[in-house]
Amino acid sequence: MIQSMKNSIEKTDGQLLSVDGVAETSVKRRQFLKYAGAGAAAAALVALGCKKDNPGPGMGGNEFYFGSGDIAILNYAYALEQLEAAFYTEVVANPYSSISDWERALMTDIRDHEIAHREFFKAALGQQAIASLTFDFSAINFSSRGSVLATAKTFEDLGVSAYNGAGWLIADVNYLALAGKIVSVEARHAALVRDLIENGSFANDEVIDSNGLDLSNSPTVVLQAAAPFIKSPIDVTDLPTY
Known part of the structure; x- marks a missing residue:
């Protein structure tokens, strides 16, 4: 489990940015920074995303407009982390039949990791966050x-393919470094879940190519796959893609 940490993070100008009231759970930004090991690069991201003079994507009347450039990519990641956090929150709140204590602890x-990711992006983007x-999870049988x-x-x-596919679209190297740290955690999740289904399937040819590399997908492909679960009318008009 993620350990308790102080509820503040030092900005690059030496001020303290409070996280009180930001997180919906006990998982705070400082906890995630320690967990992900993002360090100074992540602190700079938080400071940049929370500048008061940065208008939010919703300022034009669309609260689900992702923005453009790197901000759009960060909101793209934020949307995916929201999806995963919502899913696992439901899994833990209503565990499937005959779940073992071990699997409950894993879930x-x-x-907690996904909530930490979600809350970090939310705080880092500040007014620019969607x-x-x-979400619509009606197609999922949570008792099974x-x-x-x-x-x-x-x-x-x-999620892993999304971070891999979006990495080369990111202009700021600090954002890229942070994305690399998060995707490594998502890959650990993916490997674990795959082995819970079938032992030894964590790195089969469904996800690893002939060069031994994880597969990647463009934002267009990823959002098409996620679309059945997202009820909100997202606007990705200016989201970089390929």
Whole structure:
């Protein structure tokens, strides 16, 4: 489990940026920074995202407009982290039948990681963050282990391919470094979920290519795959893609 940390982070100008009231759970930004090891690069991201003179994507009347450039990429990652956090929150709140204590602990850890990722992006983007999305999980049978793990596999594999596919679109090297730290955590989740379904499948040819590299997908492909679960009308007009 993520350990308790102080509820503030030092900005690059020496001021303190409070996180009180930001997180919906006990997982705070400082906890995630320690967990992900983002260090100074992540602190700079938080400071940049929270500048008061940066208008938010919703200022034009669309609270789900991702923005453009690197901000759009960060909101893209934020949207995916929202999706995963919402899914695992439901899994832990309503565990599938005959879940073992071990699997419950694993699902709880993954939930906490995804919430930490979500809250970090929310705080880092500040006024430029999209609003909280609403999701449709009606196609998932949360009482079935098979349905839950199959969905978790889909989300985790999709998340890894999303970070891999968006990395070269990021202009700021600090953002790229942070994305690299997060995708490594998502890959750990993906490997775990795959082995819960079938032992030894954590790195099969569904996700690893002939060069031994993880697969990557463009934002267009990823959002198309995630679309059935997202109810909010997102606007990715200016999201970099390929």
